[in-house]
Amino acid sequence: MQKQSEEKKLRPKQKQRRPGKESKMTPVPNTEPVKQENKLDGKVALITGGDSGIGKATALLFAANGADIAIAYLSETDDAKATQEEIREMGRECLLIKGDLSKEVNCKKAVDKTIDTFSKLDILVNNAALHWETESLEEISTEQLERTFANNVFSYFWVTKYALAHLKEGSAIVNTSSVTAYRGSGKLIDYAATKGAIISFTRSLAQSLAPRKIRVNAVAPGPIWTPLIVSTFDEKRVAEFGSDTPMGRAGEPNEVATCFLFLASDDSTYMTGQCLHPNGGEIVNA
Known part of the structure; x- marks a missing residue:
């Protein structure tokens, strides 16, 4: 506790007449522009589900910024x-790791191979993430429930657990949640529950890792045009997808990837335990 209180005493006592002069402050506030290109230069990122959709768009944007x-x-x-x-055409390296992350051994393997x-x-x-549409809670089998949580929540715990041995001060973790975590979904009950769990995981882990100066944030996309949509819903739902925002x-994956870049880069050094909402304008209780 003493160490934490000492760390919070960053500035000497000082007083000025309103509205104050920046040049007289100690220390002077840092107002230099944040780097706008190659924001991830020289860094390595592990992205689960990075083969398509939001994960792919994020991987490409990270690579375009030097990772x-x-x-x-x-x-x-x-x-x-x-x-x-x-990614290789951009001059960056890309490692592919195939495996079912609902199994803990594969989560460890993904980190080890990286x-x-x-x-x-x-x-x-x-x-x-995976989801299956069902008409009611009664239709959700125990097998489906366990698979949804194992893939969407347990994998986040496991991959992060093994990654923490290698993350250091200044590292960033970004978790993908969903608008359904905030407003629910009558036909994706188990999926929405996992996405709510991810928000709590993000907030709790952020508090746990703050002393180590590792930031943890989340992104909660609304309806985004990805392969998971056309592989889950019927043709009518697919045709209308996103029209109610x-x-x-519907949003495009590259419209969400910018949120991940912001949270992974030094643009967001004063953010942890937070969630961004690229959802086409829906107001949620964040």
């Missing part, structure tokens, strides 16, 4: 290889 990328993915090898090729290849890890993006359309 080398490790992508952990479930089964879509063609998508993963296409993403890898795009370290074996790049010798370090600076950014972790927990993004992998205030902006009247």
Whole structure:
């Protein structure tokens, strides 16, 4: 406790007449512009579910900003290889790690392979997710419930647990939640529950890691046009997807990736335990 209180005494006592002069402050506030290019230069990011959709857009944007990328993915090898090729065309390296992250052993393997290849890890993006539409709670089998939580929540715990041995001061963790964590979803009950758990995980982990100066934040996308949508809903739902938002359309993955870049970079050094909401204008109780 004494150490924490000493760390909070950052500035000497001082007083000025209103409105005050910046030049007379001790220390003078830092108002230099934040770096606008290559925000992740020299860093290594592990992104789960990075083969397509939001994960792919984030991987490409991170690479465009100077990062080398490790992508952990479930089964879509063609998508993963296409993403890898795009990243390599940017002059960055990309490691593909295939495996079911609902199994703890594969979470450890994803981190180990990242370290074996790049010798370090600076950014972790927990993004992998699955969902199944059901009409009622009674239709959700125990098998489906366990699989949804194992993939969407347990993997976040496990990957983060093994990554923490390698993350250091200044590292960032960004978790993917969902608008359903805040407003619910009558036909995605188990999925929405996992996304709510991710918000609590983010807030709690942020408090736990603040003394180590590792930031933890989340992104809660609204309806975003990804392969998970067309593989989950019927043709009518797919055709209308996102049309009920205030902006009247679904978002694109690259419109969400910028949130991940912001939270992973030094743009957000004074943010931890927070959540960004790229959702087409829906107001949620954040």
